[in-house]
Amino acid sequence: MTGARTIVGATGEWELVIGLEVHAQAATRSKLFSGAATAFGAEPNVQVSLVDAAMPGMLPVINGAAVDQAIRTGLALGAEVNRFSVFDRKNYFYPDLPQGYQISQYRHPIVGAGELRVDLPDGRTRVVGIERLHLEQDAGKLVHDRSATDSHVDLNRAGIPLMEIVSRPDLRDWEEAGAYLRKLRALLRAIGSCDGNMEQGSLRADANVSVRRPGAPLGTRCELKNLNSVRFLMRAIEVEARRQVGIIEAGEAVRQETRLYDPQRNETRAMRSKEDAHDYRYFPDPDLLPLSLSDARIERLRDSLPELPDEIRERLIGEYGLTPYDASVLVAEPDAAGFFEAAAQGRSGKRVANWIVTNLFGALNEAERPLAESPVSAEALGQLVGLIENGTISDRIARDVFEEMFRTGSSPQAIVEARGLRQIQDADAIDAAIDAALSANPGQLEQYRAGKTKVLGWFVGQVMKATRGQANPALVNARLRQKLDPDGAG
Amino acid sequence: MALSDDDVRRVAELVRIGLDESEVKPLGEELSRIFSWIEALREVDVAGVAPMTSVVEMQLRERDDAVTDGDCRDQVLGNAPAADDGHFVVPRVIE
Amino acid sequence: MASDLNRLGVAEAAARLAAGDCSAVELVEACIAAQEAAANLNAVVADTAERACAAARHADQRRHRNEARPLEGIPVAVKDIFCTRGAPTTAGSRILDGFVPEYESTVSAKLWDTGAILLGKTNMDEFAMGSSNETSWWGPVRNPWSPADGPSLVPGGSSGGSAAIVAAHAVPAALGTDTGGSIRQPASFCGVVGLKPTYGRCSRWGIIAFASSLDQAGPLTRSVADAALILQHIAGFDPKDSTSADLPVPDLHSALQGDVKGLRVGIPAEYRLDTLPVAVGDLWEQGIAWFRAAGAELRDVSLPHTRYALPAYYIVAPAEASANLARYDGVRFGLRSAGKDPDELYTRTRREGFGEEVRRRIMIGGYVLSEGYYDAYYLRAQQVRTRIAEDFRTAFREVDVLLTPTAPSSAFPEGAKTDDPLAMYVNDIFTVPASLAGLPAISVPAGLDDDRLPLGLQLIGQAFDEATLLRAAAALENAVGTLQAPAVSA
């Protein structure tokens, strides 16, 4: 059993089959075939050369750094880097495509088959096949909200280098698709071949989705275009799969088409502009020669790769004793492994990992902020865990301190001092609180004596309450047992 | 090799050359004549022959990754039949 | 005396200017007067007289300051396919109506850097698609050799305006481009020298593309020495063109000094067509005799795939053109016809902007690249190209140059072949094979036919061996002596 989610329709169970085509902007200063800049956020049509605008007589010259990034990404995916690849023209008309063709790679891509290992929340691992990675130009942007009758064209993105990474249809539900995209993003960021910024369009996914009876042959797929967040990707896949199940169960056939996801209405709809069957008339771009790569270049780039996420994951498990799941989560989130290692200096790795994965990620998620903008630094989180480990505060108090750290950015020591949260370690003080609790509650004491030993826990709670949570719970527990049960304690 | 009327219409649509219905037949006949002349190529044994890519053995040259171009919006938009506030303008696109 | 300045060749004019026998202003004014006198040829489409005069004054000043460059003050006409900064550039097409580039093609820029002066953008077949200059939006060009009392003859094409204006002694040299014979065939029809360099010898940057893997710029002049001189200055590596060859340009002037004793001249058997007019066949025999008399060694060679060259060309060139011309969509430059949506705008613009022959070739190109036909047509044609190139390589193991007719006929009357595309295409039967193989080739005026119309002989050289090619061409020119000049300039 795969353990993947299925959709249960009126007539039974349906399995999803998903493949992703991810467009990752190769991290370069200039465009794939021109010297115009790639920086985000420029005024319209400023980062456009005459080549990008496809003025008559203009010719493409390839950016070696984009080629390097594609090779490095291929190597990080454990893929075959092809010594010979070809740039093709993909011909179609659209106002965001100045040349009337996109320079892409069709028959001979720069990178062939590889794989990506995806760890899932339920502890399963799925190894997703990568079919290919090819280099291609991005298109420009159409702006529809400046006029009721016209669309405006901004070519700043036209010609930006993209690595299209095509997975095999190995994903079986939206969780898996989301985990795949996160993991791929982490890999790209780790090696620096793409900044992974989905809000700025540096990373976008198209999802090919179909449904079938478990184990049956493939159904008709629809392509969901330009999903620009992990959340939208997951929601779009689920809602599209449910739509397809509905169609099939109503006795109709799914139409193969390109669809757009509307996050407001949480539904997908067919793209009007992509209705006609496409015949892209690919052929090798005669303005460019085939790209041939030397072994020496590939080896040099292999040597330039940093530690990869899967390698980091193994190391976190081995060196810090993390659970495979925590380790996977840490390598899947951008910058999280580094954050962890900084926080874990001289502390229990397991405890630090738990704080990051549970508390910090939870808070960040709620605040919709990336780790890079965390108000709690790695150093501060490490200090917080340190305060727990040296007995200064309890886990419970620590949660309050963390909340305040997240809200105000203050250091844990400062919060503990200012609010007087230091844990009570003094046995006499604790004994006094215990005595007070016992004498105030003779009824419960009677119950305990009568054999209802669960009441012990209730008394711990009373003592903690009386000390505003500051008593060391382990100490309270031990002293209470001794008082109530002096013989058994020995 | 004869082109059908539908072939002619399909290709004309792909390449956006705008064909009147009255032009379909004569153009189809003319193209069919050209293609039957081109058929001669079938006689050539091309098994295992690499398609031509370059006159001389040449490597694709790669550029250094530096910003050397762009920042010339006036030139980019200078010949545009319709431009507005730094953009090219086209009739509304429905996606 | 000054009235004859327009009759000077490039080298002669440069010598006269250097000696102070005439000024650049006088030279340019003489050529402007000659162009005005030849206005009925319709050879020039963009009037650049005013800026030429200004440039000539500037040239004279430089000479006074002893800052004269090699071609200081020499006027050159440029085919309207070269983008020229600030001067309208239309490629003979209505679709580029009103287009004024803000950039200069590499080849023309190199020429201006040597001091040469732009005088006249010349008429051409629309997007260089034609062999008679009858497909131009600007109307047909009249061959200056047309009999005063007879029909108007075509100048050949597509560089028909360049050939005609040089033949009319209205400029010492012109630039053309050759894709399948577009420099050589009009040179033959107009009785001038036309040189197509090796593919990759001259940059294609800034030249409006017809078929990228074939297009090559070159000079049209009234002598071989002038062709060599112009090539010397326009050739060379250009990092902006990925197909430009990074090879040194030989000293072509000294290459002309040698003789052809012992030069091995090949006569390809497959060029002996049954349909060859007697005059053309006789002239070819005469050429063979001239070379033998000059001490060359004549050898029969075989180019077995010759007959497949034209069909292969009529797949490759239209396929590339169909993509190259996709950028003419009415959005960023040139003609725009109204449309309710982008597709209607494209279709109307391209219908109104492109002429019949261009639309025909775009159709051919679109068809051979479309789904299911790519392998049978485009791929096969490119494989046939490899075979053709192999034929030449084999032949060049035995010989140094090849001698053939340039065209299967002399200039024909306007309208004679416009109804039959295939009859028109056959004009390039002797020029296309060298184009497909990327080899340098030159047409040298070699005689007159029974109608007293010029005929050229073609020499084909080895890749990047323009030196040997020009040496052989100079020997041929020497043997021919002086042909009777066309009536228009008599």
Ligand SMILES: [Mg+2]
């Ligand atoms: Mg795709």
Ligand SMILES: [Zn+2]
């Ligand atoms: Zn893509």
